[in-house]
Amino acid sequence: xxxxxxVENYLDLKRRLVESGHTFGSETDTEVLxxxxxxxxxxxxxxxxxxxxxxxxxxxxxxxxxVLEGDDAEICALRLGHAGGIVVxxxxxxxxxxxxxxxxxxxxxxxxxxxxxxxLETGEMVVIxxxxxxxxxxxxxxxxxxxxxxxxxxxxxxxxxxxxFMLKEIMEQPQAVASxxxxxxxxxxxxxxxxxxPFSSREIADLGRVMLIGCGTSLHAAQVxxxxxxxxxxxxxxxxxxxxxxYRDPYIDPRTLVxxxxxxxxxxxxxxxxxxxxxxxxxxxxVCNAEGSQTxxxxxxxxxxxxxxxxxxxxxxxxxxxxxxxxxxxIFLGQSRGVLDKAKTQQLVDGLAQLPRLMGDLLxxxxxxxxxxxxxxxxxxxxxxxxxxNAPIASEGALKLKEISYVHAxxxxxxxxxxxxxxxxxxxxxxxxxxxxxxxxxxxxxxxxEVKARDGRVLAVLTEGDTQLAVAVDHALYxxxxxxxxxxxxxxxxxxxxxxxxxxxxDRDVDQPRNLAKSVTVE
Numbered sequence: 038x039x040x041x042x043x044v045e046n047y048l049d050l051k052r053r054l055v056e057s058g059h060t061f062g063s064e065t066d067t068e069v070l071x072x073x074x075x076x077x078x079x080x081x082x083x084x085x086x087x088x089x090x091x092x093x094x095x096x097x098x099x100x101x102x103x104v105l106e107g108d109d110a111e112i113c114a115l116r117l118g119h120a121g122g123i124v125v126x127x128x129x130x131x132x133x134x135x136x137x138x139x140x141x142x143x144x145x146x147x148x149x150x151x152x153x154x155x156x157l158e159t160g161e162m163v164v165i166x167x168x169x170x171x172x173x174x175x176x177x178x179x180x181x182x183x184x185x186x187x188x189x190x191x192x193x194x195x196x197x198x199x200x201x202f203m204l205k206e207i208m209e210q211p212q213a214v215a216s217x218x219x220x221x222x223x224x225x226x227x228x229x230x231x232x233x234x235p236f237s238s239r240e241i242a243d244l245g246r247v248m249l250i251g252c253g254t255s256l257h258a259a260q261v262x263x264x265x266x267x268x269x270x271x272x273x274x275x276x277x278x279x280x281x282x283x284y285r286d287p288y289i290d291p292r293t294l295v296x297x298x299x300x301x302x303x304x305x306x307x308x309x310x311x312x313x314x315x316x317x318x319x320x321x322x323x324v325c326n327a328e329g330s331q332t333x334x335x336x337x338x339x340x341x342x343x344x345x346x347x348x349x350x351x352x353x354x355x356x357x358x359x360x361x362x363x364x365x366x367x368i369f370l371g372q373s374r375g376v377l378d379k380a381k382t383q384q385l386v387d388g389l390a391q392l393p394r395l396m397g398d399l400l401x402x403x404x405x406x407x408x409x410x411x412x413x414x415x416x417x418x419x420x421x422x423x424x425x426x427n428a429p430i431a432s433e434g435a436l437k438l439k440e441i442s443y444v445h446a447x448x449x450x451x452x453x454x455x456x457x458x459x460x461x462x463x464x465x466x467x468x469x470x471x472x473x474x475x476x477x478x479x480x481x482x483x484x485x486x487e488v489k490a491r492d493g494r495v496l497a498v499l500t501e502g503d504t505q506l507a508v509a510v511d512h513a514l515y516x517x518x519x520x521x522x523x524x525x526x527x528x529x530x531x532x533x534x535x536x537x538x539x540x541x542x543x544d545r546d547v548d549q550p551r552n553l554a555k556s557v558t559v560e
Contacts, residue, residue, distance in 0.1 A: 038067060038070050038071050038074075038101065038102070038103045038104075039101070039102045039103075040066075040067040040070060040099065040100070040101050041099070041100040041101075041136065041212065041215065041216070041219075042097060042098050042099035042100055042101070042117070042118075042215055042393065043066060043097050043098070043099075043215055043218070043224065043390055043393060044066040044067075044069055044070070044095050044096070044097055044099065045095075045096040045097035045390060045391070045394065046095065046096040046097070047066035047069055047224060047225070048224075048225065050069045050073065050094065050095070051069050051225075054069065054072045054073070054076065057076070059072045059075075059076070064223060064225045064226070066224060066225075069095075070091055070095070070101060070103070071103075073087075073090070073091040073094055073095070074087045074088055074090075074091050074103060075087075077090045077091065084105040084111055084113065085111065085113060085164055085177070086177070088103055088113040088115070088162070089115075089162060089173075089175050089176070089177060092115045092117060092162065092175050093175055095117070097117070097118060097393070097394055098117060098118030098211055098212075098215070098393050098394055098397050099115075099116070099117040099118065100114075100115075100116050100117075100122070100123050100136065100157075100212075101114065101115055101116075101117075102114035102115075102123070102134055109166075110166070110167065111164060111165065111166050112132075112134060112163075112164075112165040113162065113163070113164050113165075114134050114157065114162065114163050114165075115157070115161065115162040115163075115175065116157040116158065116159055116160070116161060116162075117159060117160065118159055118211075118393075118394060118397055122136060122156060122157070122197060122209075122212075123135075123136065123156070123157040123163070124136070124141060124154055124155070124156055124157075124197070125154065125155045125156075125157070125163050125165070125170060125184070126141040126152055126153070126154045127152050127153050127154075127170060127184065128152025128153070129152065132165045132170050134163070134165070136345075141154070152186075153184040153185060153186050154184055154185060155170075155172065155182050155183075155184040155185075156197055156198060157172075160174060160175055161173070161174060161180060161182075162174065162175060200541075201349065201537075201547045201548050202347075202348035202349045202548045203349035203351060203353060203441070203537060203547045203548055204537060204547075206347055206348070206349050206353045206354045207353045207354070207400070207530070207533050207534065207537065208400055209344075209345065209354050210353065210354045210357040210396050210400070210530065211392075211393040211394070211396045211397040211400070212345075212354075212393070213342070213343075213344040213345065213354040213355070213357050213358045213361075214357055214358065214361045214392050214393050214396060214526070215393045216343045216344065216345070216358070217342060217343055217344070217358045217361040217362050217365070218361060218365065218389060218392075219343070220232070221365050222365065222386060222389060222390075224386065224390055227382065227383035227386040227387060228372070228382065228386065229365050229368045229369045229372060229382070229386065230369070231340065231365065231366070231369050233338055233339065233340060233341075234322075234338060234340070234369065235322070235336075235337040235338025236294075236320060236337070236338075238373055240320070241370065241373045241374060242373070242374060243291075243292055244272060244292055244293075244294050244320075244370075244374075245272070245273075245290075245292035245293065246272055246273045246274065246275070246292070246293055246294070247263075247266045247270070247272050247273070247274045247275075247293075247294045247295075247296060247370075248274070248275045248276075248277065248282075248287070248293060248294070248295045248296070249262045249263055249266070249274065249275070249276045249277075249295075249296045249298065249363075250276070250277055250278070250279040250282050250295060250296070250297050250298070250307060250310055251278070251279055251297070251298035251299060251304075251307060252278060252279050252280055252299075252304050252306055252307060253352070253436065254300070254351075254352040254355075254356050254433060254436065255298040255299055255300060255304070255307070255352075255356075255359065256276070256277075256278050256279075256298075257356070257429040257430070257432050257433040257436070258298050258324075258356060258359035258360055258363060258429075259276040259277070259296070259298055260276040260428070260429035260432070261360055261363065261426055261429045261430070261525050262274070262276065262296065262298075262360075262363035262366070262367070263275060263276040264425065264426040265363055265364055265366075265367035265426075265522060266363075266366070266367045266370065268367070268522070269367040269368055269370070269371040269376065269377055269385070269522075270367055270370035270371045270374060270376060271371065271374055271376035272370065272374075278306075279297070279304070279306040279307040279309075279310040280306040282310045283306060283309045283310040283313055289313075289314055289317035289318065289319040290317070290318060290319065291318050291319065291320065293314075293319040293320065294319070294320045294321075294322060295310075295311070295314045295319050295320065295321055295322070296322045296324060296363075296366070297310065297311050297314075297321065297322070297323055297324065297332055297336065298324045298325070298359055299323075299324075299325045299330075299332050300325065300326050300327075300342075300347065300352050300355040300359075301325070301326070301327055301330065302323070302325035302326070302327040302330020302331055302332040302333055303327070303330055303331050303332070304332075307332060308331045308332060308335065311323075311332060311335045311336065312335060315335060320337055321335065321336040321337045322336060322337065322338060322339070322340065322366075323335070323336035323338070323339040323340070324339070324340050324341075324342065324359060324362055324363070325339065325341065325342065326341065326342040326343075326344050326347065326355050326358070328341060340362050340365075340366065342355055342358035342359060342362065343358065344357075344358040348548060349547070349548045350440070350548065350549055350550055350553045350554065351437055351440045351441050351536075351547075351550065351553075353533055356433065356529065357396070357526055357529065360525055360526050360529075361389075361392070361526070364385075364389065364522055364523075365389075368382060368385050368386070384520075385520070385522065388519065388520040388522065388523050389523070391519070391523075392519075392523055392526060395517050395519055395523070395527060396526065396527065396530060398517060399516060399517070399527060399530040399531065400530065400534075403534065403538075405514065406514075406531065406534035406535055406537075406538050407538050409496065409512055409514065409535060409538075410535060410538030410539045410541070410542055411542070412512060413467055413496065413535070413539060414539050414542045414543065416444070416465075416466075416467045416494075417444065417445060417465070418444075418445050418446075418461070418465065418466040418467070419435065419438060419444065419445070419446035419447075419466070419467050419468075419469060420446075420447060420448075420449070420454075420458060420461065420462070420466055420467070420468045420469070421434045421435040421446060421447070421448035421449075421468075421469045421470075421471075421532075422448070422449060422450075422451040422454060422468060422469070422470045422471065422481070422484060423448070423450065423451060423470075423471035423481075423528075424450060424451045424452065424471075424477040424480055424481055425475070425476070425477045426521065426522070426524070426525055427471045427473065427475075427524060427525055427528060428448075428450040428451070429525070430471055430525045430528050430529055430532070431448040431449070431450075431451075431469070431471055432448040433529060433532065434446075434448065434469060434471075434529070434532030434533075434535075434536070435447055435448035435469075436448075437532060437533055437536040438532075438535070438536040438539065440536075440550050440553060441536055441537065441540040441545055441547050441550050442536060442539045442540040442543055442545055443543070443545065443550075443551070444539065444543075451470070451480065451481055451484040452480065452484075454484055454487065454488075455487070459487065459491070462488055462491045462492075462493040463491065463492055463493065464492045464493065464494060466493060466494070467493075467494045467495075467496060468485075468488045468493050468494065468495045468496070469495075469496050469497075469498070469532070469535075470484065470485050470488070470495055470496070470497045470498070470510070471497075471498045471528055472485065472497050472498065472499055472503075472506055473498070473499070473500045473516065473521075473524045473528065474499075474500040474502075474503055474518070475521050475524060476521070482505065482506055482509075485497065485506060485509060485510060486509065489509060489510075494511050495509075495510040495511050495512075496510065496511065496512045496513070496514070496535075497510040497512075497513050497514070498513075498514050498515075498516060498528050498531055498532070499513050499514070499515055499516070500515070500516060500517075500518050501515045501516065501517055501518060502518065503515075514531040514535070516528055516530070516531065
């Protein structure tokens with residue numbers, strides 16, 4: 038069995054299976070899948086039927102494949118919810134399953150063509166035998182899917198049917214989040230374990246502070262991480278732009294942990310800042326998406342994002358993966374230092390288990406984002422506001438909009454609005470207010486009222502069920518109710534989608550915006 042996802046009802050299924058006499062050899066949720074298939078076959082179902090039955094029993098977003106060995110060998114694969122993709126490639130008498138087309142292309146190249154590929158949608162299943170490839174739904178009904186040809190000239194990384202890589206990568210965020218948690222969270226014991234964390238328990242106990250550095254989107258991740266680290270580890274934390282940090286001769290000692298965040302692992306300012314920390318004797322942890330990169334070679338250890346290749350210049354899924362890892366790191370430090378008790382840790386982990394599904398739900402309906410893009414595409418000035426842990430998300434929303442649409446956007450902590458930005462507010466400026474129902478909700482409500490009193494237009498990101506602020510703003514986007522430490526991840530999604538659809542209406546090059554590069558390897 039190959040599994041990408043989180044079985045949300047894993048404990049209930051395992052408990053029932055154990056009561057039925059099944060013996061488990063691991064603590065992974067994946068093992069439940071094998072036992073469910075076994076149970077179905079013991080009841081007289083064939084392999085396909087037992088696999089479909091398993092797919093109907095599990096909850097959550099999953100991509101699952103399984104192999105039946107022997108003379109009647111079969112491969113079955115299915116996709117549920119908003120899990121990562123399953124691609125089926127056929128060429129020259131062979132059929133191969135992978136999570137993405139780039140993984141399959143090297144295996145399919147021939148002098149004539151690369152064969153044809155089909156992509157599973159949610160709720161679909163494929164059955165591969167020695168003689169056939171058949172697509173079905175989870176009731177066993179045949180699906181007439183037309184695979185598409187892949188030419189030798191096709192780019193190595195495929196858009197999987199999406200118009201742009203950026204949209205594809207936005208849609209892959211539930212998968213990226215699940216991948217970042219894989220083998221780092223034990224959902225049975227509800228405990229975070231970071232096997233690649235490079236420092237011992239004694240060294241963790243001796244830490245005096247944490248500093249988080251990055252550039253651009255990675256800086257915004259660092260700023261969210263500062264809140265998480267202080268809240269859950271009991272350590273003082275700072276977040277700073279690597280491009281400034283490297284030049285100010287900061288005080289660093291062996292009790293300082295510096296967490297460097299870089300999608301590419303090659304960002305020049307981040308690399309230079311890390312080298313300075315190393316020279317000063319500080320402890321270095323790398324968070325990046327590229328194994329073997331410069332940052333991974335300099336650091337004492339790395340927590341890789343494992344988000345898969347990201348082609349769009351504007352970072353999306355690597356930002357989600359970064360925030361997920363920073364959640365895990367903060368909880369891990371809190372566990373190790375005895376700051377988080379068992380009950381609190383379990384509560385935080387339970388929230389993380391819901392995250393891929395909640396993010397997927399936000400991506401299920403693109404029409405709402407397309408509609409609001411039509412409403413705001415003619416606006417030349419945007420002000421993004423957020424408070425507390427969501428202030429960096431306001432900055433990220435403004436960055437995404439200006440990066441890909443070339444529309445002026447700036448962001449402020451909402452409490453700073455009255456210290457200058459309020460002078461700009463009129464009916465020509467749009468204010469995007471992050472107003473989830475958290476501990477600072479009432480403060481943001483007051484800020485929104487100040488904007489409306491000055492004839493400003495307000496688009497608010499609200500928690501589902503919020504009726505108080507919904508009637509006071511011009512437009513609203515909703516995120517599901519969630520624990521406060523997960524709200525930044527959820528609030529990011531509508532801001533990404535809004536920026537994407539505005540840029541689309543303006544006919545911008547979404548994947549390759551002007552003057553920008555994916556990896557900033559120069560100062």
